[in-house]
Amino acid sequence: MQMRPAELAAIRDGEVDLAFRRWEQPRLRVGTRMRTAVGLLEVTSVDRVAVSSLSAADARRAGAASLTALRQGLDRVHPERPVYRIGLRYAGADPRQALRESVPEAAELDAISAWLDRLDRASPAGPWTRATLLLIDELPATRAPDLARRMGRDTPAFKQNVRKLKERGLTESLDIGYRLSARGAAVLDHEGHRRPGPGRPEPEPGTPLPHLGAAATRALTARGAVSLERVAELSEAEVKEMHGVGPYALRHLRAAMDAAGLTFRDEAERARPERAITAGVVADDLPA
Structure with missing residues (x-):
């Protein structure tokens, strides 16, 4: 379920607690928690509704300028599909944030390395985990398509791989591109990989x-x-x-x-x- 940054911020701040979507069938379940740029959002309700039943209060709770604006927005794309009202609430910070900042002990670092090895063995395109981590370390805040090109991968496949690393707290998404987390840097250092040295530009203070x-x-x-x-x-x-x-x-x-x-x-x-x-x-x- 895609949402604009302003919508996410409004839900986090308690200003919005509803969203409306046209779907062939429900795509979310009550209790689902979604990771977003502002943290975790929890689905509190999913109900099929008639457009004629929508009210001005619904529009306000969804952050729409007016009931007319809400209805016009729903009629803009796939007007033949049914409308669902989704209840949403902010459920706290993304737990991956704390994970990214934690530096594992030696035993956990060995376990992470073993997990990376399993990903490499399971990949039909060959090993990719360390090369991806090193590339992100070398080129932080670089567009995903540019990184994918350097890896010889298509962008969707590259992004999917990076998401796997992010789930373990090894990378962090930026507004543009990614950066290596403290946890990811610890893994590379533990394995003895050569990381960018003195020739690398100093980060902006x-x-x-x-x-x-x-x-x-x-x-x-x-x-x-x-x-x-x-x-x-x-x-x-x-x-x-x-x-x-x-x-x-x-x-x-x-x-x-x-x-x-x-x-x-x-x-x-x-x-x-x-x-x-x-x-x-x-x-x-x-x-x-």
Whole structure:
């Protein structure tokens, strides 16, 4: 069940708890938990409904602008199929996040290596696990089609393989491409693989960008804003003008900057005179 980043964020924040889809038959079951970019979503209900029975409250709970907009959206694709109302709730962080950050002990590293060996033996295309991990380590934040081409694989097959590695916490998906997790790096080091050394460019210092979507990430990266500190060198207007940076990306960018104690350049400039005046008043009030 595909959902836009803004929909996922609204469910996580408790603003949306319904979705509507046209399906030939139900594709989800009550109790199913789906891994998404914002964490786990749980299906709380799946009911077939008539379009004529939908209400304005349904539209609000689904995040639609109006009941008319909800109905028009459902009629846009496969209008001959029945409509299902899916109840959804945020069920917490993705457990793979903690797994990615954990460095296994030697016995667990041996077990992971044995699992990778089994994947290699079962692959009709030959061994691929270590080559994929090493390639992601060498080329983080690189488009999947470009990585697949380097591996001599088609993109869907390459992505399927990476998902297997991600399930074990060895890789992490980015808005563009992937990166090796601390757990994945520990596996390669444990096995003695040669990883990129001093010739590899140093990672950009600063606070990483949050998940904003591929289009917004590309736009910021193209301007050199590859960290929140670099974003803070831009004005809000400059960021808004970038193609691909919409309300969702801007909202999450601002939230991440607030958490890091950063602001856009124009906001910082407006705040300086106020701080100077306040400092002057305090100084004047001090006894000689």
